[in-house]
Amino acid sequence: MAARRAARAAPSVRSRLLVVGMALVLAWAGLGYRLVQVQVVRAAEYAERGLAQRLTRKTVAPTRGKIFDRNGDPLAMTVEARSIYAIPDQVEDPLLTAQEVAIRTGGDTADLLAALESGRNFVYLARQVELDVAQEVEALDLAGVYSHPEAKRVYPAGTVAAQVVGVADIDGNGIEGLEYAYDSALRGTPGELVLEQDPAGRVIPLAPRSIEPAIPGEDLVTSLDLPLQYTAQSTCADTLERTGAEQCWIVVLDAETGEVLAMAGAPTYDPELRRASDGGSFSNFAVRDMYEPGSTQKLITVSAALDTGVADLDTIIPDVADTYEVTPGACRSNEDDIYGCFRDFSPHETRSMTVREVFTISSNVGTIKIQERIPRDTLVEYMRRFGQGSPTGIDYPGEAPGAIGIDPGCSSCWASAAIGYSVAVTPLQMAAAYAAIANDGVWIQPHLVTGRIDVDGEVSTVTPETRRVVSERTAWVMRELLASVVAAGTGKAASVPGYRVGGKTGTADKYGPEGYTNQTIASFVGMAPIDDPKIVVAVVVDSPAPEFSTGGRAAAPAFSVVMEAALHRLGVTPDGITG
Amino acid sequence: MTARPVRSITVPPRLRVLEGRRPRRRPIAPWMVFTLVVVVAFVGLALARTALDRGAFELAELEARIAQAETENTQLRLEIARLENPARIAPLAEELGFVYPTQRRPLLVSGVVVDMRDADPRWIEIDRLAAAP
Numbered sequence: 001m002a003a004r005r006a007a008r009a010a011p012s013v014r015s016r017l018l019v020v021g022m023a024l025v026l027a028w029a030g031l032g033y034r035l036v037q038v039q040v041v042r043a044a045e046y047a048e049r050g051l052a053q054r055l056t057r058k059t060v061a062p063t064r065g066k067i068f069d070r071n072g073d074p075l076a077m078t079v080e081a082r083s084i085y086a087i088p089d090q091v092e093d094p095l096l097t098a099q100e101v102a103i104r105t106g107g108d109t110a111d112l113l114a115a116l117e118s119g120r121n122f123v124y125l126a127r128q129v130e131l132d133v134a135q136e137v138e139a140l141d142l143a144g145v146y147s148h149p150e151a152k153r154v155y156p157a158g159t160v161a162a163q164v165v166g167v168a169d170i171d172g173n174g175i176e177g178l179e180y181a182y183d184s185a186l187r188g189t190p191g192e193l194v195l196e197q198d199p200a201g202r203v204i205p206l207a208p209r210s211i212e213p214a215i216p217g218e219d220l221v222t223s224l225d226l227p228l229q230y231t232a233q234s235t236c237a238d239t240l241e242r243t244g245a246e247q248c249w250i251v252v253l254d255a256e257t258g259e260v261l262a263m264a265g266a267p268t269y270d271p272e273l274r275r276a277s278d279g280g281s282f283s284n285f286a287v288r289d290m291y292e293p294g295s296t297q298k299l300i301t302v303s304a305a306l307d308t309g310v311a312d313l314d315t316i317i318p319d320v321a322d323t324y325e326v327t328p329g330a331c332r333s334n335e336d337d338i339y340g341c342f343r344d345f346s347p348h349e350t351r352s353m354t355v356r357e358v359f360t361i362s363s364n365v366g367t368i369k370i371q372e373r374i375p376r377d378t379l380v381e382y383m384r385r386f387g388q389g390s391p392t393g394i395d396y397p398g399e400a401p402g403a404i405g406i407d408p409g410c411s412s413c414w415a416s417a418a419i420g421y422s423v424a425v426t427p428l429q430m431a432a433a434y435a436a437i438a439n440d441g442v443w444i445q446p447h448l449v450t451g452r453i454d455v456d457g458e459v460s461t462v463t464p465e466t467r468r469v470v471s472e473r474t475a476w477v478m479r480e481l482l483a484s485v486v487a488a489g490t491g492k493a494a495s496v497p498g499y500r501v502g503g504k505t506g507t508a509d510k511y512g513p514e515g516y517t518n519q520t521i522a523s524f525v526g527m528a529p530i531d532d533p534k535i536v537v538a539v540v541v542d543s544p545a546p547e548f549s550t551g552g553r554a555a556a557p558a559f560s561v562v563m564e565a566a567l568h569r570l571g572v573t574p575d576g577i578t579g
Numbered sequence: 580m581t582a583r584p585v586r587s588i589t590v591p592p593r594l595r596v597l598e599g600r601r602p603r604r605r606p607i608a609p610w611m612v613f614t615l616v617v618v619v620a621f622v623g624l625a626l627a628r629t630a631l632d633r634g635a636f637e638l639a640e641l642e643a644r645i646a647q648a649e650t651e652n653t654q655l656r657l658e659i660a661r662l663e664n665p666a667r668i669a670p671l672a673e674e675l676g677f678v679y680p681t682q683r684r685p686l687l688v689s690g691v692v693v694d695m696r697d698a699d700p701r702w703i704e705i706d707r708l709a710a711a712p
């Protein structure tokens with residue numbers, strides 16, 4: 001009986017064993033299939049996913065390039081700072097946190113409290129603070145308050161050259177001046193750091209990592225001379241104080257190279273405290289502001305006359321009165337909008353004058369009579385040759401082109417242009433025009449950056465554009481005329497002890513929204529030493545008080561101070577010293 | 580006659596004593612050496628790994644110190660630049676009584692050769708022209 005039962009049960013055991021065996025085989029087959037799937041078919045994908053969980057990619061910010069003056073003194077550089085931020089959800093006592101941070105960072109408690117209670121996930125409490133300030137805050141161990149390193153752009157020269165160097169914003173983007181003009185070169189190329197981290201965010205040592213280093217931005221070497229820039233700037237500030245003017249601009253050029261040695265203005269601003277400024281002083285008006293040059297324009301008119309041969313130094317201009325009526329009836333009209341009546345600055349008897357005398361005493365009437373000898377198109381051609389009516393192309397953003405506002409149907413405009421009206425120029429354009437005379441008749445494009453230094457130390461230099469505007473002889477003669485203006489004419493205050501200086505005064509009525517005003521733009525542009533000029537200085541004073549309304553009174557003294565400093569800085573041998 | 584099987588004569592086997600080989604113990608020396616090598620290699624690897632890890636940490640620390648030194652260097656350069664700023668020095672000099680000379684006279688130091696390339700002989704002609712009535 002038992003044997004029979006056993007015999008019946010035997011197949012059942014076998015079948016169970018078979019089932020179990022098959023199940024095991026299937027299970028192993030499944031595992032094998034999965035193993036092949038994981039290890040062979042999708043191995044790369046899983047490896048990549050695993051790696052992605054551990055790998056962290058960090059962008060390595062490049063160091064922004066420095067800006068130097070010609071002596072290697074830094075005008076702009078980048079230093080490490082720290083930015084303090086908060087995760088508001090983690091902050092336990094917002095008021096206390098705001099107070100503690102505000103005390104140490106100089107922030108406003110109410111602003112910080114508002115930020116902490118803004119409901120945002122992340123708020124900055126203070127950006128780019130000094131390292132020791134950040135350490136003080138970190139030492140407080142405030143819940144939810146952290147800091148991270150951040151590069152900060154600083155300007156060690158402060159107000160000096162601020163309007164030329166410009167500024168970069170808090171994120172390191174150039175927004176003004178050279179910082180903007182050369183932003184792409186200064187900013188560099190970001191790199192990437194790939195490393196493995198544990199779940200706590202700690203870097204795993206010896207784990208595979210790759211570094212694509214950031215390429216630092218190029219350094220810029222400018223032509224500015226910091227001490228001379230300071231002299232120009234302080235002289236401008238003194239001029240404002242002395243003359244009661246609204247603005248003052250000074251441009252100093254190396255006559256032989258076109259390098260801008262100084263470009264200063266007043267009022268100015270401190271780039272590190274720029275939020276406290278009203279913004280009106282940010283712009284570099286030596287490049288962007290246009291004005292009617294007045295008598296300094298006579299350099300171009302007389303140069304055109306000499307260069308075309310219609311006059312020479314000893315040519316006599318007959319019947320030079322102190323009033324000249326180009327538009328009939330203009331001098332008898334009381335209408336402000338009828339132009340065409342021209343007067344000399346001081347009354348004098350009608351007499352003949354040489355070209356030299358016309359220029360030296362700055363006779364408007366005499367200059368207009370000289371202009372009448374020049375074909376009209378030729379005069380405009382010379383104005384363009386000297387760089388008027390188009391930007392100089394200086395490496396500075398937003399340069400004003402100037403304007404030659406001569407309407408073909410305007411009968412008085414040619415006379416106006418000859419004495420510096422109907423023409424708008426920038427201080428830089430006038431400096432460059434005079435530099436052409438200083439440089440034996442060759443105009444050189446003014447420029448601020450003389451070299452760029454890349455990460456390998458390779459220096460790339462700049463070759464400025466040049467063009468001949470007048471003959472060498474014309475340039476010599478014009479320099480002699482300019483010297484006579486300082487020696488015996490309207491520019492005596494521009495003299496510099498030890499050097500023979502040449503230059504020209506300019507006084508132009510200021511044009512306002514409702515026509516010409518009683519205010520003036522007083523200027524002086526000149527060069528030294530006149531035998532072989534090395535330096536050209538242009539001084540423009542906007543709206544000086546009536547007693548300082550002329551170029552000789554407002555601008556020439558400032559020219560003298562700056563020119564003397566420039567000659568000494570460049571080590572130019574005084575005249576009269578012979579071996 | 581019926582065939583009958585012949586009874587086989589069985590000869591009892593002669594017994595002899597064979598000189599058996601003495602069972603030899605398995606040699607353990609190679610295994611011990613192998614084990615020792617493995618252990619030493621393992622320990623060596625562990626030590627090397629530890630040393631490398633320690634080196635990595637030291638390297639990271641050194642890199643951090645270098646970065647800190649560079650930061651300090653930059654800060655010092657900034658401080659120098661700020662201290663050398665003429666806008667800071669000029670007022671201080673003025674406070675100390677330094678002033679620009681009001682009268683200057685260039686002096687010729689005997690024996691010092693001055694480069695006179697600046698003097699242009701063509702000015703003689705210009706001066707003559709300028710002096711003309």
